[in-house]
Amino acid sequence: MKAVRLTGQFIVIVALFAGVAALSDWPTWGQIPKGTGVVMLTFVHGADRKGECRRLTPEEIAKLPPNMRRVKDCPRGRRAIYVELDVDGRGVYQASLQPTGIAGDGPSRVYQRFVLPAGKHDLAVRLRDTARADGFDHQRRDSVELAPDQMLVIDYRPESGSFVFR
């Protein structure tokens, strides 16, 4: 009788544990639909300062504490970066990316994901990071072949001033 009871207890425990084991990797979760890929627009880039540096006069320099004397006075705040992304001629993203940081002197950042059907796509990305009112400082247009489940990253390299598709 004791053996039967122990067997019953063991069966219940095994059944509970088996349920837990099953739920440890099932059911599966799909981030994106079948037959699609992802284009990720992401970069970190600091635009120009909001204003031009101004040369201090000798009187102004003399007024500063000796350990803080400098020749130029440059505003800390950076401009916002304006960015646009077109996919197959259609604008899918336009944003003015504010600088980060409490004083607004950090780089602007973007991290945007676009799920697209697998296949050929025309991508055009444009960026304005200076004081100009219209037009763009950097841009790239390209055709890409997006495979299912592929992650295509559009990055911007400030050192070369160019966009990279990878």
Added chain:
Amino acid sequence: MNVIRKVLRAGFELIERPFDRLFSPSLNPLAQLGALGFFFFWIVAVSGIYLFIFFDTGIDRAYQSVEYISRDQWFHAGVMRSFHRYASDLMVVMVAVHLLREFSLDHYRGVRWFSWFTGLPIIWLLYVSGITGYWLVWDKLAQFVALVSSELLDWLPIFGEPIARNFIATGTLTSRFFSLMVFMHVAVPLFLLFIMWVHILRISRPKVNPPRTLALMSLAALLAVSIWRPALSQGPADLAKVPNNVGLDWFYLPLYPLTELWGNGAVWAFLGAFSLMIALMPWLPPLRRARAAVIDLDHCNGCARCAEDCPYEAIRLVPRTDKLPFPTQAEVNPTLCVSCGICVGSCPSSTPFRRTDELKTGIDLPEYSLRELRERVMDTAAGLSGPGRVLVLACEHGAAAGRLGDTVVMPCVAMAPPSLIDFILSRDLADGVVVAGCAESACYNRLGVQWTEQRFAAERDPYLRARVPRERIAMVWASALAASRAETEIAEFAERVAAMPPKRLRSPLPVSSPTRQPKALETERGAT
């Protein structure tokens, strides 16, 4: 809140009572959730140390070493990996069910706020431990976890550069990342263990080890499940691809799909609201507490039985402050006392046979004294009639709490000193006594059922005297939702008592109210 609690309790009753019958109350896994949580923690720790021997913290070698563990060395390291994962999952299950069960039992308010409150960081640390573990495997699931976790963290305005950028293209991740994750995966569980210790600090006799039979069966079941369904990786991480269609661990990662459906901000809002709700629940609304037990030093010799029996660590022994010739005296910490009365039942001075003007004992409840208990017993007994006069001593949280007429209700049945049973039967106040408490595996005051059974079995001081006829005592352990079963058992017992021959046990003392007696007769010590 009351309605939710009642619905939950009813749900637990449906599972607990069959489990009580199958496992016995002492082995019922639902009454061992905390202990099983600790048990699975140790399995995770030991298996983790074993796996670390084989694990390599390189960007490519991490996955390969886990594959070597799971495939080439499946018969030991692979089994250990399965133990590691499934015991971790079981720990989440234990924590979740433990939380719901304690809530359903109203074990989270009053002095119990501390254990409830410290359970919250346990949940957070448990999840951080598990999630960092999944990163280490560096398979498709790890990539998914890394990506979603970092996107969640990036939503907070903490990091200058999005850390998720490290997981979307090859060449950005270095082996140092795995060293960092290993450090976190070791440090966070260590901190978790520390908080688990804090969690049980205010509990007397915390159960941190399950009964041996249950532990052995759990180990055997883990082994069986590990062989049947070994924990495996889901293909190497490929940063050029979206980690799509991954098999999620739904115990650790149930919120990850929600980041897609709700957005990261909503998931953070949910986590914040959940944490805030858990943290504030003990005071929504606060539990009304009766006044704490008080010590009467004239009747306390510092025997320590009350301190031994208190389930809440509310009583301790301190050096004597009066001139009586005993080294210690009991002291009650009012902030920890729930006024359950278990200490009253444990005090050797708590004997209703004492013949003083005002019945006194070494430790008593200001709002429900031993004197009042004796008076209620005598008043209730006076109303009993017929051949099978049965008096019910009921716990206010158990099935018999709502009975009228022949029932005396108290905060916990362990408040009734064994000498009270002797008193009732020897003074012919009743022909039989039913002690009706909570369900055996769900005692509201944790140890009331256990102490009562041990006192009646003469295994724990104060004993029930040998002269008390055991066949005239029945113990009914049933929750408030099992009132009909309790009624049936009480009725059956009353029938048995009615069929018994008259009692031979008689006290030489009269039934009338106690009056002042000469000093030598003032107490009938040793009644228990």
